[in-house]
Amino acid sequence: MVEILQLVATFALAAVSGAAIMLATRPLRAARAAERLARAQRDFHRQRELLEARFVERAGATGKPRGLRWTDVDFDDDVIYARDRRTRRLKALVAIEVSFEAIEGGGMEDVEAVSNVRAATAEFLHDGERWTTEGRVFFNLAPSATVKYLATDLELVAEEHACDRG
Secondary structure (H helix, E strand, C coil), X not given: CHHHHHHHHXXXXXXXXXHHHHHHHHHHHHHHHHHHHHHHHHHHHHHHHHHHHHHHHHHHHCCCCCCEEEEEEEEEEEEEXXXXXXXXXXXXXXXXXXXXXXXXXXXXXXXXXXXXXXXXXXXXXXXXXXXXXXXXXXXXXXXXXXHHHCCCCEEEEEEECCCCCC
């Protein structure tokens, strides 16, 4: 009976020690995660002009919307950061205004609305080391509305209002 009590006490002590270690390291893990997020945000702002140029190139190459050519994209300064719930990868969402022109023979030449500026959100992806873009765009949604629309896939991480792109 004494051996069983000693065994139970040993297991209990090990469990308490494990829990204490987890509690003690939680703030350290949170601090590391906050530093990774801050570094990724700084990197986004440092690389932003190049990323925006890549976005325009890739989004324009998708052929969407059909029959239209991307002529101008105006990027807002504000950035909303979200995390993919499945992959845990960080995303930067930026409000944009897009202008198009009809492609000759594309069936849109006579549509008056072609010249209307369209509001949308541009998506940028962080792969854990660097920022990229696939040219993914969410038309008719502001960045915050995009996060809400994709709430099963995205969670808001932080919102930063960048006054400069430095």
